[in-house]
Amino acid sequence: MVAAALGAQVTIIERAGLGGSAVLTDVVPSKTLIATADLMTRVGEAGELGVKFAVDGGDVAPHMRADLGHINDRLLSLAREQSEDIHEALDHAGVEIVIGSGKLVDNHTIEVLTIDGTRTVTADAILLAVGAHPRELPTAKPDGERILNWAQLYNLEELPEELIVVGSGVTGAEFASAYNGLGSKVTLISSRDQVLPGEDTDAAAVLEDVFKRRGVRVLSRSRANAVVRTESGVEVTLGDGTTVTGSHCLVCVGSIPNTAGLGLEEAGVALSESGHIKVDGVSRTTAPNIYAAGDCTGVFALASVAAMQGRIAIAHFLGDSVTPIKLHQVASNIFTSPEIASVGVSEADLESGKYQGDVVMLSLLANARAKMRNTKDGFVKIIARKGSGTVIGGVVVGPNASELIFPIAVAVTQKLHVDDVASTFTVYPSLTGSISEAARRLHVHM
Numbered sequence: 001m002v003a004a005a006l007g008a009q010v011t012i013i014e015r016a017g018l019g020g021s022a023v024l025t026d027v028v029p030s031k032t033l034i035a036t037a038d039l040m041t042r043v044g045e046a047g048e049l050g051v052k053f054a055v056d057g058g059d060v061a062p063h064m065r066a067d068l069g070h071i072n073d074r075l076l077s078l079a080r081e082q083s084e085d086i087h088e089a090l091d092h093a094g095v096e097i098v099i100g101s102g103k104l105v106d107n108h109t110i111e112v113l114t115i116d117g118t119r120t121v122t123a124d125a126i127l128l129a130v131g132a133h134p135r136e137l138p139t140a141k142p143d144g145e146r147i148l149n150w151a152q153l154y155n156l157e158e159l160p161e162e163l164i165v166v167g168s169g170v171t172g173a174e175f176a177s178a179y180n181g182l183g184s185k186v187t188l189i190s191s192r193d194q195v196l197p198g199e200d201t202d203a204a205a206v207l208e209d210v211f212k213r214r215g216v217r218v219l220s221r222s223r224a225n226a227v228v229r230t231e232s233g234v235e236v237t238l239g240d241g242t243t244v245t246g247s248h249c250l251v252c253v254g255s256i257p258n259t260a261g262l263g264l265e266e267a268g269v270a271l272s273e274s275g276h277i278k279v280d281g282v283s284r285t286t287a288p289n290i291y292a293a294g295d296c297t298g299v300f301a302l303a304s305v306a307a308m309q310g311r312i313a314i315a316h317f318l319g320d321s322v323t324p325i326k327l328h329q330v331a332s333n334i335f336t337s338p339e340i341a342s343v344g345v346s347e348a349d350l351e352s353g354k355y356q357g358d359v360v361m362l363s364l365l366a367n368a369r370a371k372m373r374n375t376k377d378g379f380v381k382i383i384a385r386k387g388s389g390t391v392i393g394g395v396v397v398g399p400n401a402s403e404l405i406f407p408i409a410v411a412v413t414q415k416l417h418v419d420d421v422a423s424t425f426t427v428y429p430s431l432t433g434s435i436s437e438a439a440r441r442l443h444v445h446m
Contacts, residue, residue, distance in 0.1 A: 003314045004093040011121055013102040013112050019083040021131050022303040025151040028082055032075035034335045037181030040064055041337055048374050066182040069157045076154055104263035107287045125289045125317045132255040132295035140227035140251050146234050147227050147249050160184045160248035164236050166224040167252035168195040170334050175250055177336040180216045187217045189224050200395045203340045210377050257296040281324030283313035331409040333402035338377045341405035344393030344412040345383050356386040360441045362434050364398050369429035380434040384442045389418045407435055418442040
């Protein structure tokens, strides 16, 4: 879209459908599923807000049931619609779309295998945005019925009675949270001390508390060695020899870039040991005229980063104004319930001595709007550079954290002072009030 807008003649080669995994198998489907789970969680706690459910005049406890067939039909149709919208927009922009599998012949030529045979596409520049696919364990091969990867979940017609999730990274934690919300009995197998290893430890602690309260069983410091089908479900064998049984198992153990068999080496495109395409700050590979963006680069597996890498690549090639990607400005969100969003410098960065900073963390328990909504879990954390008071990082845990992180991301990107944030009006009552209050508490009296 950017290249076409800048006047380039553009061809897209795609084999699975426009929008990539973000639209077709990952972000759009999973976040749609999570939206339903969130609603069920809110309704389940509505009694505390005075909402009563009556049947024939008598009060009864609400009995909700997730219609997984309906949920999955809806999310897959949304994914298809989104993909069709992208197709339409590209058509409108004059982009040629070739459905097939491409392979590099050299740094200007691509051979495309289509349903009608082979054709050759030549170009002044090539952008590789080939994505990644779920990593599999040789001892836990997905069958699409009982043992599943995250792209296969949406074929289920019935809600898993007892779901075992292997892997407590972002994907594992999100699905454990969602299926718990939908009514499955969930066991999360985590090889590390905390869920969400590498994330803010206070945020991980909040999520673990919520999991405990909502009945998610977390087996920490446990490694899944094998998953096999049984007559009625699945059996997972752990590293210490113990077994866990359930009706279904979801394996979330990372992803592998789709870089094999593309002729990258022949075209001079260097790969890392993990098979990711090596890129610099403006998305260039080691081959002249070839750029790469998205999960295949291993920079950050985020749709927002992929899009930014692509925009930067095109701007660089076509001579438009360009700023190299700044990864410390990337805002990201984990769509668990509650959501966990972060941007910039982390507390772990302070502890390692990489940055000097001051931290203020405010629980949402003291926030008026949170009380009104019966929100009990979450906090706002702001990190300011020691001495100067510039906002350099932040974390939000709570409902809609994905939206609430934006003002902190603006502050980090625009190098705002804590006083700039504190002196900006917020609505009363609002969750953003806690952001300005945290900034206020970081004020240094001169």
